[in-house]
Amino acid sequence: MSWECWKGDSWVETHILVRAFNESAKPSAIDLSADGDVGVPDIGLNVPNSYDVLIPQVAPGIYRITDRIFGPDSTLTAHVAVEVRE
Numbered sequence: 891m892s893w894e895c896w897k898g899d900s901w902v903e904t905h906i907l908v909r910a911f912n913e914s915a916k917p918s919a920i921d922l923s924a925d926g927d928v929g930v931p932d933i934g935l936n937v938p939n940s941y942d943v944l945i946p947q948v949a950p951g952i953y954r955i956t957d958r959i960f961g962p963d964s965t966l967t968a969h970v971a972v973e974v975r976e
Contacts, residue, residue: 891906891907891908891909891943891955891956891957892905892906892907892955892956893905893906893907893919893945893946893948893953893954893955894953894954894955894956895948895951895952895953896951896952896953896954901954901956903922903956904921904922904923904946904948905919905920905921905922905946906919906920906922907919907920907943907944907946907955908920908944909942909943910942910943916942916944917942917943917944918944919944919945919946921946943955945972945974948974949974950974950975950976951973951974952971952972952973953971953972953973953974954969954970954971954972955969955970955972956968956969957969957970
């Protein structure tokens, strides 16, 4: 999943949200603005389901979470709008 910020004319991906896919795992948010390479494991997940996610520490504003489900013939994309307030 990705965390995206509205920049006035487009959405810009700023974080990767890693799901807590079982009870022993903790969700995390990887800041893409940091220097260096980012690696996230690709894990097949059953859908529908629900997972905990961690919202990153960001300035107040309008954001969205983008999630994609990759199938053999198509990709489904879902968005959740998020307003962060002070």
